[in-house]
Amino acid sequence: MSAPTLPVKARTPIRPARVLLHVFLAGTALAWLAPLLWALYAALRPYGETSTKGYVSWPDKLSLDNFTNAFTQSDMSHYFGNTLIIAIPAVLLTLFLSSMVAFYVSRFDFRLNLFLLLVFTAGNLLPQQVIITPLYRLYLLIDLPGITMSGKLYDSALGLVLIHVAFQSGFCAFVLSNYMRMLPHELTEAALVDGASVWRMYWQIVLPLCRPAMAALGTLLSIWIYNDFFWAIVLISTGENMPITSALNNLSGQYFTDPNLVAAGALLTAIPTLIVYFALQRQFVSGLTLGANKG
């Protein structure tokens, strides 16, 4: 009646090398978090106290006042709203458009396919500053009276959505076409023989199968577009219309005498991305590496 000998050897002896490794990793991790913890500590302390006692000192009082002040005084909810108006359509449109291109490129054998994919992929690798000058002029030229608040493509949420979609669809088309290529050809061939339309093949067969890749890309895009600073700085001129990251830049100019408040504002700005990251960690990481490694 011998019991299975499995769990007995689970406890491995403590090896000094392992302990050393943990000490090293824990130390480095702590050092890595230090700037963020420092910002948090500063944000939790009232400005009056730090200005008399200095920043490196024991706190008399910790409170969330800086956070509530930063949030209400600077109308952050408004800027978060601006970001949502830009990011949600941009992410959805990018996924939609790039999946269509990927479908075209990967499921059919047209002559132009490889070239088309090359155009998209290369476009995404360009530094944004290479195209900004003419883009800025173009945005000023395009009149959209009544459609956008500014009456132009410039200084509008629509303008930012369009450039995000155009720029990011390069990356997504490339990743999705690789993903779609791995789906068995028989699936769509059978549908074609049965007389299904091309649109139906895309919408009802291929797209549902791409859900994992779409989820990963969606997470990645949300974070990238939320974090965008450059397009917003150049293509939005009215403070009111700015998304949160570039609005923060203005606010810090306003409040630069109170670093505690700036710290609170910066941390508040980072919260949505941190939530998305912790909630969808797996998708985020697989999205990053979907581009870099096999499936």
Next chain:
Amino acid sequence: MTTDTNGENPEAASVPPPGAGAPPVAKTAAKAAKKAPRGHQRLLTRRDRLTLGVMAGLPTILHIALVWLTALASIALAFTTWDGIGFDSIKWVGLDNFKELFSTNPQFWPAVEHNIVWFVVLILIPTPLGLFLAVQLDKKIRFSRVYQTAFFLPVVMSLAVIGFVWQLVYNPDTGLINSVIGANKPGHYIDWIGDPDLNLWAVLVAASWRHAGYMMILYLAGLKGVDPSLREASSLDGANEWQTFKNVIFPTLRPTNTIVLVVTIIEALRAFDLVWVFNGGAQGTELLSILVTDNIVGESSRIGYGSAIAVVLLLISLVVIIPYLVSTFRKERRS
């Protein structure tokens, strides 16, 4: 940007089609199967073709109009002067913008140099650190997830926010460093952000802080693809940890290394947000991207001149992008 923004992908491209490497009979069968879609295309109705045209055409028009035509326009404008007011004021000036840029602009060569320094620092410090961390975390140790999250957190945050967070560390009178080392008294300041000899390095610490986590994730993904039997074989042969890494693991990471190199070069060329928030690219931290932006956002709109800087940036990027894409797509065509 971000940044971001890239991590493209040679590997997925090189996934062999099922059937590659199989006996010749299966190979011809696979070939026949590959040819099939072309035959089936005859099944496409006119409406299907129209649908496909719209499906591929719409995104392509948007992408080409906003990315490629503007890139071409940058090149054209680089040979002109234009104040941006009315098309009549566009004047062809040939190479004048470039001549001025290369000879008289005091910020240009420092900017080129800083972009190069940016790349060299990123590839020499955070990249090997990221690889080292990845190798350690790949050992299936406890709390691996916790460590991973700590190193990766900066990658999730906006570079602009990172700029603000690091200002709290560098600020001359209230910052962490000066407070700790006692350099926060007037007259004894170490001005990390204002001193042109220091500020580039200060920004690069923040940039490296973020880059290491990014590289760690890419290498972790690469390490997952290493065949465990290779490791076993190597330890049976009596190789120690370092020998195994050097002779067995690292060579198999070649595809990841390529991506890491491309990502790092592109990040170095794109570097912008952090510096813009830090000190707007004032003395000591000039970058090509900042110079381009200054010509648009600044009060004097010198479009031709700004475009000339953009063209320099474009040419440097293409030197990296073209060979990378050629090798990636060559693999693609083969499969």
